[in-house]
Amino acid sequence: MTQANATATSRPLIEIQNVYKQYNTGVIAVSDMSLDIKDGQFVSFLGPSGCGKSTALRMIAGLAEVSAGKILVNGHEPGNAAGPQDIGFVFQEPTLMPWATVFDNVYLPLRLGGISRKDAAPRVEEVLSQVGLSKFADAYPRELSGGMKMRVSIARAVVTKPRLLLMDEPFAALDEMTRFKLNNDVLRLWQENGLTVIFVTHSVYESVYLSNRVVVMAARPGRVVADIAIPGTYPRAENFRTTPEYNDSCKMVADALNATLGSDDIDH
Numbered sequence: 333m334t335q336a337n338a339t340a341t342s343r344p345l346i347e348i349q350n351v352y353k354q355y356n357t358g359v360i361a362v363s364d365m366s367l368d369i370k371d372g373q374f375v376s377f378l379g380p381s382g383c384g385k386s387t388a389l390r391m392i393a394g395l396a397e398v399s400a401g402k403i404l405v406n407g408h409e410p411g412n413a414a415g416p417q418d419i420g421f422v423f424q425e426p427t428l429m430p431w432a433t434v435f436d437n438v439y440l441p442l443r444l445g446g447i448s449r450k451d452a453a454p455r456v457e458e459v460l461s462q463v464g465l466s467k468f469a470d471a472y473p474r475e476l477s478g479g480m481k482m483r484v485s486i487a488r489a490v491v492t493k494p495r496l497l498l499m500d501e502p503f504a505a506l507d508e509m510t511r512f513k514l515n516n517d518v519l520r521l522w523q524e525n526g527l528t529v530i531f532v533t534h535s536v537y538e539s540v541y542l543s544n545r546v547v548v549m550a551a552r553p554g555r556v557v558a559d560i561a562i563p564g565t566y567p568r569a570e571n572f573r574t575t576p577e578y579n580d581s582c583k584m585v586a587d588a589l590n591a592t593l594g595s596d597d598i599d600h
């Protein structure tokens with residue numbers, strides 16, 4: 333097991349200490365998970381269906397409670413003193429308001445924070461430009477492709493300038509070319525905005541392309557089985573996906589993932 337080097341500082345941004353999650357159906361979704369994530373890291377949670385990736389992400393966001401153990405985000409329990417502005421969340425579905433324009437969908441979190449449309453406009457425009465949608469501010473979701481809808485969803489998640497961005501399989505439903513483009517866009521947003529990102533995925537290749545650290549999880553009970561540092565510089569070179577370095581990392585991560593799959597342990 334290897335631990336990725338942090339990009340910065342002393343106290344981890346996220347501290348997960350001996351966390352368990354048991355749903356009231358009796359399922360143990362996460363068992364004894366301990367993990368520190370430093371400010372500025374790009375970390376993927378990778379694992380088979382049902383290994384507790386989404387549950388872990390939701391607990392970090394404060395959207396699900398831990399059954400035992402402790403999670404601290406920036407020294408505070410999530411969903412509590414960390415403050416709503418500190419965390420952006422992107423779901424697998426873009427979940428846009430169909431009756432509202434792109435601008436108004438992205439404006440929503442600022443509106444909920446009591447900021448007027450006029451005062452919010454420069455920030456909304458800035459973030460739309462960062463995701464390449466400046467020209468679509470007045471469009472409605474039904475006019476957009478799947479990839480564009482996901483860009484709106486990402487813009488909405490970062491418009492409040494969160495320190496932490498949580499992404500739950502955001503590109504699973506997209507075609508490969510769109511996914512590759514969005515991978516690069518997310519990396520650019522991460523770098524330009526000094527974000528810390530936790531990205532849930534089923535894809536070995538996607539996790540290695542994006543991350544400087546891949547946390548591999550196994551199911552029944554959901555647990556961390558490997559924590560792998562990914563070498564390589566950012567921005568990713570155009571040929572990164574064909575380099576021996578990338579292939580070596582993919583093999584290491586795939587081996588760790590395969591070791592989690594017993595013959596009676598596949599439910600997808």
Ligand SMILES: Nc1ncnc2c1ncn2[C@@H]1O[C@H](COP(=O)(O)OP(=O)(O)OP(=O)(O)O)[C@@H](O)[C@H]1O
Nearest residue numbers: 355357359361380381382383384385386387388554
């Ligand atoms: N709200 C819930 N109530 C009861 N059980 C749940 C709930 N949410 C998840 N589970 C169960 O907890 C386990 C972990 O689920 P979770 O969605 O966290 O895994 P995952 O790794 O994200 O899976 P996937 O990749 O399929 O989304 C699974 O067995 C799932 O059925």
